[in-house]
Amino acid sequence: MTSITVNPAAGRIGAEIGGVDISRPLDAETINAILKALDEWKVVIFRNQQLDHASQIAFGRQFGELTYGHPHHEPPKDAPEIYTIQHRRFEKQLGGDSTKKDRSYAYAGNNSWHTDLTPFINPPAGAILRAEELPAYGGDTQYTNLVAAYQGLSEPFKRFVDTLRADHRYGANWNGMPRPSVAGFDRRIQENPLISHHPVVRVHPRTGEKALYVNPIYTDHIVGVSPIESRLILGYLFDEIARPEYTVRFRWAPGTVIFWDNRATCHIPPRDIDHLDVARKLHRVTLVGEVPVGPDGLESERIEGPRLGSEPVFNTTFFKRPETVA
Template sequence: MNAITHNTVPTYQRISVKPLAVHIGAEISGVDLSRPLASEEIAEIRAALLQWKVIFFRDQHLSHAQHVAFGKQFGDLTLGHPVFGYEPGHPEVYSVGRDRFKSRFDGARLVRPWTGWHTDVTAAINPPAASILRGVVIPPYGGDTQWTNLVAAYHGLSPALRAFVDTLQGEHKFTPPEGNKARQEFVSKVAATPLISHHPLVRVHPETGEKALYVSPSFLKNIVGLHPRESEQLLALLFEHVVRPEYTVRFKWEEGSLAFWDNRSTAHLAPVDIYDTEFERQLYRITLVGDVPVGPDGKPSVSIEGEPVAAHSVE
């Protein structure tokens, strides 16, 4: 199974679902993720994910093995990260530590309203279907993560602009943030596993049929077929639009918190306020294998360089 399978349930009988914002985000309770789930629980969690785009759990103190086992109930898992590796002994787990970027970049990045927002690994031809992030060491305050609903953002555009972006594709790849200079570790790893893809600017969700404004500010570099100035201006408009506060939810982490988001209909923002403190922050992420995006015209994404992100197999 390479993506989350949608099983429609009329009501939630096995879990409790508490919405956190109008367009995105709900907190799930009444379930223990450390044990194998009943099929009814899996179906309801899937349905809540598709409805709310990102769902959150509290007081789930999982080991790496339990984290992986939970994720496998929803689909095949990738390696921790196709470019930047994984936790030793746990190939499906990627470390999201406070200082993970120190060895990759130098210099001061150019900060815009959308700086840092991204959808995971969109440089790949088949970006992950979903991501599951687990909080282990959490600062006493600060360090919140934000998500935005790309379906709501698409419908927030004018009909004329929606009709135009429906026809476009964008180029996604790994590059340093604007203003930063890549250090040798980043250069070497990207060169060893190059990933460049052309994805539709509007992605049709393979399960719900919803259209999402599939723009990932950290990875989407230009719009295919437009002149550079046209591309720059349109991307600035779209990037600014998708991070409007009304489309977003902000999550305050606790130890044992877990966030599970649909990577096909959301973008998210990692915190930078923690760099103004000495607080430690350590989370771990796993990702579910995704499919190739398809636009409203039925045309799939095109791989320019690199291989699809495959399911991790135990050798």
């Protein structure tokens, strides 16, 4: 019998899993126990683990097929499934003319609540992130429960949003306000458009739960309504997603690994270390997902771009690996 423990970290989201060494192959019972905890708590954290690229990839593969590291960033050598997230990653490439705010936007790809890679027709099912280098303080990651956010809506509003579809794309600008512009990154996005129309409410394929499926980084507008109506609807939903009672904040430490359900959560990168001269380096593997389905039983619609899978999706030049940046 498995000896793992599951200890909730917050009222509606997040749990710490103990009693398991995830650097080793897991038996079916342990895998099922982890998935059960993930279904209930949406994001789980493992402490004091010893993983490298190979063992992180092996751990992830026990839960499904892995994607190529990232559609827009070159992976580490000999580990195409890895996406490395590094503080001030592109500072040298972007040069002295870009502001610190612009560079910050480029390192993370965003700076607000988001569900990973929703412009794809089949966004990731989940992701596993491990820490390699960490600052002495700051740099926490927060997650929010999109099922709880949906459940908190009034019944009439639930019935309304159940009927809606939203446009997801790189470079989304849901509120029409000026957004950071980084020439190289923006050009790559323009050359490789990714656009999908997803249900605003997604039905989870394992649990059957309904979850809000919009986020302020990738959702551009509600389909079929006026611009002002779209801004009002999305603004309200984004406020609901960010309500503190639906969130958990995890402090990173050496050996920390976080596994989240990308169908039912948003997360936000740290916004408290851009002014600090610190190192923060993490590595992610990502699980290939299925096409979302709404409460009406209809699937998402692909507007532009390829599916997400284990091979690179674009042929143009990547942003370079962090280790190539002096």
